[in-house]
Amino acid sequence: MSPMFLLPVLVGFAVVVQAGMNRQIADHWGLAGSVLLNSAVVLGLAIVFYALVRWRPELFPEFLRWPDAPGHFAWWRGFVPGVLGITIVAGLPWAFSRLGALEVILSVLVAQVVASLFWDALVERIPAHPLRVVGAMIALAGTALASWKR
16 A cells, blocks of 8 residues: 555545534634634644745655746636635534534535546546446445434
8 A cells, every 4th residue: 555545544534633623613712713713823834834845945845846937827726725725614614513523524525526526527637437436426325324314
């Protein structure tokens, strides 16, 4: 098994723990306060990370480094990920408080699988192989079973 497999596993754990802790913070500061605190921490860490990569590039792999000639991209390509980020940071704790972690994360997983099929097909030009579609349908069925109310 490749050590790179550990990164998505770590991210998966981080999503659940972060959303759960943000929900707990929201109990004391409100969801808006929780999102603000989370975003302030992210901003501070992002500035430190950027500075390290910018001024000590030899410490990082090439894909993290600032390019010699940065290209231009449309403003919305920078704006949309930020909007999606705050949607995740605010939406997950809110959903946890109403549905519980398991149901929310399973629903997010299915949405990610479906969105990934479309992203791969439309952006990366990776065809939606029938087995991949069947796998997505199995994930949807599993989510329905795990979320079934008795």
